[in-house]
Amino acid sequence: MIISLIYFAAGIGVFIWGIFTLTRGLKVFSHQKISQIINNFASNLLKSIIIGFL
Incomplete structure (x- = not known):
């Protein structure tokens, strides 16, 4: 369970960095x-x- 949360947080971090x-x-x-x-x-x-007129 805790490993899944770590992977999820890492995935969100990589997504935001991207x-x-x-x-x-x-x-x-x-x-x-x-x-x-x-x-x-x-x-x-x-x-x-x-161009300025248009």
Whole structure:
């Protein structure tokens, strides 16, 4: 019985650690992707004005 509880607690711990790791990775990925998209649209003044208007 106590072994089952230890396995359960370990499983929950690994699950929560995985969620935090995934969240951190997605934040880094999305930040890089958004920065790249903004740089692409801001490279040209006319393109920047049109995107800003839309």
